[in-house]
Amino acid sequence: MVLEFLNNGVPWTAEDRIQKRGLIIATITLISIVASLTITYLVLLFTGYEKQPIIFIIAVLAPLLIAPATTWSIISLMVEIQNLEEAYRLLATNDDLTGLLRRGTFLTQCQWVANLCDRNKQTLAFAILDLDRFKTVNDRYGHGGGDEVLKAFADILRRSIRAGDLAGRLGGEEFALALPGSSLDDACQVLERIRAETAKCNIRYLHHIIHINVSAGLTCASGNQLHDIDAMIRRADDLLYHAKNRGRNRIESGPLAAIQP
Numbered sequence: 001m002v003l004e005f006l007n008n009g010v011p012w013t014a015e016d017r018i019q020k021r022g023l024i025i026a027t028i029t030l031i032s033i034v035a036s037l038t039i040t041y042l043v044l045l046f047t048g049y050e051k052q053p054i055i056f057i058i059a060v061l062a063p064l065l066i067a068p069a070t071t072w073s074i075i076s077l078m079v080e081i082q083n084l085e086e087a088y089r090l091l092a093t094n095d096d097l098t099g100l101l102r103r104g105t106f107l108t109q110c111q112w113v114a115n116l117c118d119r120n121k122q123t124l125a126f127a128i129l130d131l132d133r134f135k136t137v138n139d140r141y142g143h144g145g146g147d148e149v150l151k152a153f154a155d156i157l158r159r160s161i162r163a164g165d166l167a168g169r170l171g172g173e174e175f176a177l178a179l180p181g182s183s184l185d186d187a188c189q190v191l192e193r194i195r196a197e198t199a200k201c202n203i204r205y206l207h208h209i210i211h212i213n214v215s216a217g218l219t220c221a222s223g224n225q226l227h228d229i230d231a232m233i234r235r236a237d238d239l240l241y242h243a244k245n246r247g248r249n250r251i252e253s254g255p256l257a258a259i260q261p
Helices: 002-007 014-047 053-093 103-119 134-158 182-201 223-227 229-245
Strands: 124-131 166-171 174-180 204-205 208-210 214-221 249-254
Touching: 014 053, 103 124, 103 166, 103 174, 103 223, 103 229, 124 134, 124 182, 124 229, 134 166, 134 174, 134 182, 134 204, 134 208, 174 182, 182 214, 182 249, 214 223, 214 229, 229 249
Parallel strands: 214 249
Antiparallel strands: 124 174, 124 214, 166 174, 204 208
């Protein structure tokens, strides 16, 4: 993409594209004027024509009038194309309702993070979270109310994790977190904050106030365990099952069983 070339290969953000468009147009216009003057001078030099001022004035005015409008149109088209590419890429990797990572993208990035943790001799905390009695919410308030609940919970997850952590929607009312470098105890504190904030959250939908709770299963992997994402999922899912059976609105945690090299 030309915009990335103009930015030394670094992709432009939407804000960059708006702020830098004028600078790009001015730069290209200036280059066009210099090129026009240079070509005009060389043509006059080699043909022997008299170097009259009017000729150089025309050589400046032509690109000055044409280049900005042409460049604006081209840059605007490039910006629109790049915005569309970003929108399609976002739809492919992120859940369109909550904005969190889709299941496939989350698990792929989770494996990448796990490999990084292995190289850095770090642990990886992994959790599966499930909204309690979500079907009741859909039955009572309709899918519109259910969607508002899912979006509100996704916002809680985003506010609760660090920049390097991963949050994804596995499907329905089930979510997952991957917290690199976190011990089981540290991750328990994060999950407990999420549980408490969810429990006190007032979700407004039409003239209703919806209250929800969340249960979670949390485990922690290290060493060779980091190469088996499926084992983390199974362990977290088992712990989530125990949390549901023990009254919901709770966090159940435990280490991952040792994996032999």
